[in-house]
Amino acid sequence: xxxxxxxxxxxxxxxxxxxxxxxxxxxxxxxxxxxxxxxxxxxxxxxxxxxxxxxxxxxxxxxxxxxxxxxxxxxxxxxxxxxxxxxxxxxxxxxxxxxxxxxxxxxxxxxxxxxxxxxxxxxxxxxxxxxxxxxxxxxxxxxxxxxxxxxxxxxxxxxxxxxxxxxxxxxxxxxxxxxxxxxxxxxxxxxxxxxxxxxxxxxxxxxxxxxxxxxxxxxxxxxxxxxxxxxxxxxxxxxxxxxxxxxxxxxxxxxxxxxxxxxxxxxxxxxxxxxxxxxxxxxxxxxxxxxxxxxxxxxxxxxxxxxxxxxxxxxxxxxxxxxxxxxxxxxxxxxxxxxxxxxxxxxxxxxxxxxxxxxxxx
Amino acid sequence: xxxxxxxxxxxxxxxxxxxxxxxxxxxxxxxxxxxxxxxxxxxxxxxxxxxxxxxxxxxxxxxxxxxxxxxxxxxxxxxxxxxxxxxxxxxxxxxxxxxxxxxxxxxxxxxxxxxxxxxxxxxxxxxxxxxxxxxxxxxxxxxxxxxxxxxxxxxxxxxxxxxxxxxxxxxxxxxxxxxxxxxxxxxxxxxxxxxxxxxxxxxxxxxxxxxxxxxxxxxxxxxxxxxxxxxxxxxxxxxxxxxxxxxxxxxxxxxxxxxxxxxxxxxxxxxxxxxxxxxxxxxxxxxxxxxxxxxxxxxxxxxxxxxxxx
Numbered sequence: 001x002x003x004x005x006x007x008x009x010x011x012x013x014x015x016x017x018x019x020x021x022x023x024x025x026x027x028x029x030x031x032x033x034x035x036x037x038x039x040x041x042x043x044x045x046x047x048x049x050x051x052x053x054x055x056x057x058x059x060x061x062x063x064x065x066x067x068x069x070x071x072x073x074x075x076x077x078x079x080x081x082x083x084x085x086x087x088x089x090x091x092x093x094x095x096x097x098x099x100x101x102x103x104x105x106x107x108x109x110x111x112x113x114x115x116x117x118x119x120x121x122x123x124x125x126x127x128x129x130x131x132x133x134x135x136x137x138x139x140x141x142x143x144x145x146x147x148x149x150x151x152x153x154x155x156x157x158x159x160x161x162x163x164x165x166x167x168x169x170x171x172x173x174x175x176x177x178x179x180x181x182x183x184x185x186x187x188x189x190x191x192x193x194x195x196x197x198x199x200x201x202x203x204x205x206x207x208x209x210x211x212x213x214x215x216x217x218x219x220x221x222x223x224x225x226x227x228x229x230x231x232x233x234x235x236x237x238x239x240x241x242x243x244x245x246x247x248x249x250x251x252x253x254x255x256x257x258x259x260x261x262x263x264x265x266x267x268x269x270x271x272x273x274x275x276x277x278x279x280x281x282x283x284x285x286x287x288x289x290x291x292x293x294x295x296x297x298x299x300x301x302x303x304x305x306x307x308x309x310x311x312x313x314x315x316x317x318x319x320x321x322x323x324x325x326x327x328x329x330x331x332x333x334x335x336x337x338x339x340x341x342x343x344x345x346x347x348x349x350x351x352x353x354x355x356x357x358x359x360x361x362x
Numbered sequence: 363x364x365x366x367x368x369x370x371x372x373x374x375x376x377x378x379x380x381x382x383x384x385x386x387x388x389x390x391x392x393x394x395x396x397x398x399x400x401x402x403x404x405x406x407x408x409x410x411x412x413x414x415x416x417x418x419x420x421x422x423x424x425x426x427x428x429x430x431x432x433x434x435x436x437x438x439x440x441x442x443x444x445x446x447x448x449x450x451x452x453x454x455x456x457x458x459x460x461x462x463x464x465x466x467x468x469x470x471x472x473x474x475x476x477x478x479x480x481x482x483x484x485x486x487x488x489x490x491x492x493x494x495x496x497x498x499x500x501x502x503x504x505x506x507x508x509x510x511x512x513x514x515x516x517x518x519x520x521x522x523x524x525x526x527x528x529x530x531x532x533x534x535x536x537x538x539x540x541x542x543x544x545x546x547x548x549x550x551x552x553x554x555x556x557x558x559x560x561x562x563x564x565x566x567x568x569x570x571x572x573x574x575x576x577x578x579x580x581x582x583x584x585x586x587x588x589x590x591x592x593x594x595x596x597x598x599x600x601x602x603x604x605x606x607x608x609x610x611x612x613x614x615x616x617x618x619x620x621x622x623x624x625x626x627x628x629x630x631x632x633x634x635x636x637x638x639x640x641x642x643x644x645x646x647x648x649x650x651x652x653x654x655x656x657x658x659x660x661x662x663x664x665x666x667x668x669x670x671x672x
């Protein structure tokens with residue numbers, strides 16, 4: 001019975017699409033579904049997406065119904081989950097991890113009436129796929145500034161998940177900001193090849209600390225690196241994706257918070273109003289999608305002031321994370337003096353900037 | 363004495379810590395398999411131990427009680443396995459896999475309110491001047507008590523299986539349950555006790571992850587350690603001391619590959635990451651060839667259910 005009602009609705013929607021203006025009539029009720037790469041209890045990336053979902057429920061009340069599936073592997077399983085959701089009556093599906101890119105586009109082709117929103121990707125192969133992202137690398141400027149000023153060994157670390165543009169942007173921005181305030185700084189990189197594996201993340205942090213690294217930034221989702229940093233006095237780190245407030249005031253001296261709520265509300269509201277359009281959204285600190293968590297007093301006042309200045313300069317547009325002159329690792333020129341990169345360069349970033357040692361694994 | 367920025371003593375010390383959870387789970391599983399039972403639910407029992415240990419430690423403020431709670435949690439989950447396979451004679455492989463899935467889900471449910479909390483710290487044992495001995499001080503005298511306890515447990519299991527009457531009976535049950543039954547040994551009772559021991563050890567290993575190694579609770583915190591433990595038992599060809607070596611090898615490779623990366627070594631990490639599993643496959647191939655001496659060491663009744671009527 002339910003399936004039949006659904007088909008009728010779908011047919012109606014299709015009729016409207018053909019009749020004129022996609023979803024121009026709006027909707028009374030939207031079912032929004034979310035696919036998460038980790039568990040909602042990860043305390044980081046997926047936790048924040050789920051907070052965005054809860055914000056959406058709170059803001060739109062009974063006009064919206066939400067569903068989610070957590071810990072969905074990136075790959076063939078994702079396609080199965082998406083198909084199931086599309087068949088299950090979801091009007092809009094948010095796929096919240098880069099690795100869902102191909103699955104999202106493949107399923108979207110089969111369900112032209114369902115809206116798909118893919119986080120951090122760049123493929124929009126059919127008109128019902130939109131992409132959204134946040135300029136997380138802007139937060140790395142604040143972290144890099146703190147790292148450069150706070151390190152005593154001049155060794156700072158970055159725990160990367162996978163060598164993809166998203167992570168390389170943050171890594172390069174972090175290094176450049178640190179080098180700006182401390183030209184002697186060296187960056188040590190560990191690729192964990194996972195978004196979420198607390199034990200491995202903790203081991204990675206431990207390996208860094210044992211080699212003299214005293215400021216650790218992470219681009220993985222759990223709080224394990226901070227827990228590891230807490231064991232050694234003098235080592236600091238940063239909250240990633242979520243505030244990770246349990247580790248205040250140190251080792252967590254500040255954080256980059258993904259604030260997805262406003263975007264989710266905006267998109268579902270547009271669907272309700274009938275003003276929904278395919279978009280490619282990429283907002284940062286200025287619009288509040290990237291929030292800088294409290295900068296704690298564990299930092300000396302001058303460091304705290306410098307970090308706040310970096311944050312404010314990025315918010316008002318007077319500073320860009322990548323401002324030339326910047327060379328690539330192999331010494332070839334990337335940006336001329338004073339130049340900032342177009343978004344295309346950032347989205348496809350696949351190199352280390354000059355000064356970072358080691359190779360990007362292929 | 364450093365190699366590419368890696369200090370050997372520090373590396374060995376941290377691989378000893380990294381190996382504790384898989385070592386405990388593997389030695390527990392070894393006893394279970396020696397009794398002729400194949401419990402593939404190690405991952406589920408570990409994560410139950412991780413959350414139960416965490417909840418107990420946070421609630422009481424005592425890491426020691428936390429570890430006991432973890433062992434109890436793992437053992438409690440293994441009771442389900444014992445009941446299903448030993449009383450209702452279900453398929454051990456299927457039941458073990460189901461136990462893992464159940465444990466992952468249940469731990470996530472219990473852990474809902476424990477995300478982002480810090481457990482009480484388990485400190486290193488103060489060995490005083492011993493810690494200052496070059497190299498050996500760092501390697502042998504810088505750990506928390508669980509590191510030493512895990513090695514002690516290996517020694518106890520080895521001695522127990524080799525020298526005691528109880529160990530002999532346990533092995534008899536695993537090698538030929540009908541013969542053991544004919545001799546008057548309670549096959550089911552002995553197997554249930556072995557399963558409980560295995561559960562408790564897996565739980566202890568899980569608790570070590572959530573209380574010491576990562577010190578926090580997050581869903582899926584064990585992330586596959588239980589499967590590695592299962593592989594180690596095979597790798598060790600059911601010999602306790604080889605479990606120790608296997609754990610250090612497997613744990614060591616993880617630590618080594620991260621250290622090599624941090625030191626900027628140009629070694630493809632993928633090869634190092636997969637090497638433990640490659641080794642397991644090679645061991646499995648050698649064992650299943652039927653000619654290698656190691657193959658003789660697998661308990662003859664492994665994975666077979668027993669009922670007195672047959």
